[in-house]
Amino acid sequence: MFAARQAFGAVQRRAFSATARDASKVAVLGAGGGIGQPLSLLLKLNPRVTELALYDIKGAPGVAADVSHVNTKSVVKGYEQADVASCLKGAEIVLIPAGVPRKPGMTRDDLFNTNASIVRDLAKAAAENCPNANILIIANPVNSTVPITAEVFKSKGVYDPKRLFGVTTLDIVRASRFISQLKGTDPANENITVIGGHSGATIVPLLSQAGYNLEGEERDAYIKRVQFGGDEVVQAKGGAGSATLSMAMAGARFAESLLKAAQGEKGVVECTFVDSPLFKDQGIDFFSSQVELGPNGVEKIHPVGKVTEYEQKLLDACLKDLKGNITKGVKFVQENP
Ligand code: NAD
Numbered sequence: 001m002f003a004a005r006q007a008f009g010a011v012q013r014r015a016f017s018a019t020a021r022d023a024s025k026v027a028v029l030g031a032g033g034g035i036g037q038p039l040s041l042l043l044k045l046n047p048r049v050t051e052l053a054l055y056d057i058k059g060a061p062g063v064a065a066d067v068s069h070v071n072t073k074s075v076v077k078g079y080e081q082a083d084v085a086s087c088l089k090g091a092e093i094v095l096i097p098a099g100v101p102r103k104p105g106m107t108r109d110d111l112f113n114t115n116a117s118i119v120r121d122l123a124k125a126a127a128e129n130c131p132n133a134n135i136l137i138i139a140n141p142v143n144s145t146v147p148i149t150a151e152v153f154k155s156k157g158v159y160d161p162k163r164l165f166g167v168t169t170l171d172i173v174r175a176s177r178f179i180s181q182l183k184g185t186d187p188a189n190e191n192i193t194v195i196g197g198h199s200g201a202t203i204v205p206l207l208s209q210a211g212y213n214l215e216g217e218e219r220d221a222y223i224k225r226v227q228f229g230g231d232e233v234v235q236a237k238g239g240a241g242s243a244t245l246s247m248a249m250a251g252a253r254f255a256e257s258l259l260k261a262a263q264g265e266k267g268v269v270e271c272t273f274v275d276s277p278l279f280k281d282q283g284i285d286f287f288s289s290q291v292e293l294g295p296n297g298v299e300k301i302h303p304v305g306k307v308t309e310y311e312q313k314l315l316d317a318c319l320k321d322l323k324g325n326i327t328k329g330v331k332f333v334q335e336n337p
């Protein structure tokens with residue numbers, strides 16, 4: 001509870017110390033859900049957001065009415081099912097947490113059959129109504145839903161690889177929090193690089209780049225906790241869903257970073273799953289590494305950098321899984337346009 005309050009406080013402090021200069025419409029698709037509601041609240045607290053457009057197949061007008069009473073300047077509107085086009089028109093950022101969450105015993109890939117078509121259809125709406133927006137994919141399996149979105153944008157002739165992001169920020173948040181618990185440091189000062197993708201073995205924390213060197217069982221337990229942190233929450237919620245509050249905080253952090261970069265701040269870097277040159281020679285078109293953000297979205301994709309032998313083994317396992325996840329998403333859109 002204290003950690004959650006601290007994280008929420010940090011988002012609030014950052015938000016209130018920022019200056020809103022430009023008009024920035026931010027849309028949330030899936031705003032009525034477990035992530036969508038707290039994410040909408042955190043975005044309402046961000047003065048860089050001037051208009052908040054909330055869409056869901058159920059409940060968005062209610063969430064919008066509720067959030068709109070928060071005493072910050074932004075205008076909030078809720079949109080119902082027939083209204084996705086109005087929600088998206090003029091959006092600079094579109095966050096997509098729409099889709100079903102896991103239950104105990106499921107992998108993220110088990111969500112593919114339901115979420116692939118949800119994301120495909122929302123991507124079509126975004127490609128038609130706000131082709132230049134930054135699209136932030138939260139719905140799982142991220143390793144496949146990001147390629148799905150890319151294929152949809154390509155099919156409409158509006159794909160800009162610099163504007164599509166798989167949100168993996170929660171992995172960085174977890175990696176940073178968990179190392180702070182082991183080392184007794186302030187989590188606010190930790191920002192562990194996590195590369196690869198967003199599921200199990202594709203999540204590769206690079207502790208060595210933060211100057212940490214865990215050994216043996218402690219190292220294995222740490223890596224496992226970061227790679228399977230999502231399962232920890234799914235188990236604890238006992239069938240009532242997966243991470244929502246920490247994800248909302250992570251999504252709000254990533255949106256804030258994009259807005260800062262769009263409004264001219266330099267050196268804004270986040271790990272995110274993007275169309276990346278790093279492993280294209282191995283047939284892997286999307287990869288998460290440190291990405292510098294700018295007014296046009298992706299400004300610069302940083303290389304993986306120096307890794308230990310152990311981290312290299314994790315990376316090799318990651319690449320193997322990632323390739324299949326990406327191909328599955330691409331194939332889905334080709335077969336189900
Ligand atoms: P939830 O079931 O609480 O909410 C999902 C919302 O999406 C619901 O309100 C539902 O009505 C809405 N929805 C469904 N189909 C829709 C459509 N076609 N258009 C608009 N809205 C639609 O689920 P949640 O806990 O909010 O999780 C949402 C997704 O986010 C899941 O797929 C989950 O696995 C994923 N997730 C990702 C991360 C990450 O790190 N990227 C973290 C946590 C959860």
Ligand code: LMR
Binds near residue numbers: 108140229230234242
């Ligand atoms: C997470 O990492 O918490 C999310 O991807 C949700 C999940 O299914 O674990």
